[in-house]
Amino acid sequence: MRMPMIALVAAVGLGTISASTIYSAEPTKATFLVTGLHCPPCTNTVQTSLSRVKGVKSVAVNWNTKNAKIEFDESVLPAQALAAAIDGTPHMMGSGMRYGAWLALKVPSVSDEASGQKAKDALAKVEGVKTVAVYPAQHSLGVLFAGKGTISSQQVIEALAREGIEASNY
Numbered sequence: 001m002r003m004p005m006i007a008l009v010a011a012v013g014l015g016t017i018s019a020s021t022i023y024s025a026e027p028t029k030a031t032f033l034v035t036g037l038h039c040p041p042c043t044n045t046v047q048t049s050l051s052r053v054k055g056v057k058s059v060a061v062n063w064n065t066k067n068a069k070i071e072f073d074e075s076v077l078p079a080q081a082l083a084a085a086i087d088g089t090p091h092m093m094g095s096g097m098r099y100g101a102w103l104a105l106k107v108p109s110v111s112d113e114a115s116g117q118k119a120k121d122a123l124a125k126v127e128g129v130k131t132v133a134v135y136p137a138q139h140s141l142g143v144l145f146a147g148k149g150t151i152s153s154q155q156v157i158e159a160l161a162r163e164g165i166e167a168s169n170y
């Protein structure tokens, strides 16, 4: 009776390993600060547009905070491409207005102008990052990407890590 029991335990163990390999690509949960929201229905315009983009798992745009909480697969849709999709959403008020998106990052060490500048310098080297906004009171950064490209939120976080700056998605 002992041998079959051991064999069963081994089989269950192998099953667990292969399952975790298959499901290792966890979706990214991130917050984007959305610009150009003119009125509450604009949140629906952006939400509906993004829900049709391949790689987006869920999206919720909040009118009060102007934040979009987005769950997405960066192997299909990197953060830079997601920002471009928001940017490319036709504005409900017509072509005279535009939506835009900044990736929000939690950066605990950012607390004043000097620490903010250090983070800005670290990201100035990253191709695809256009502008970095510093929010010392919120210990956070806003990252504006340049046009189309494939920079992921993880690549931005890693660029900060290389300069000893800890960061994470909101």
Ligand SMILES: [Cu+2]
Pocket (backbone or CB within 6 Å): 037, 038, 039, 040, 041, 042, 043, 092, 093
């Ligand atoms: Cu509107």
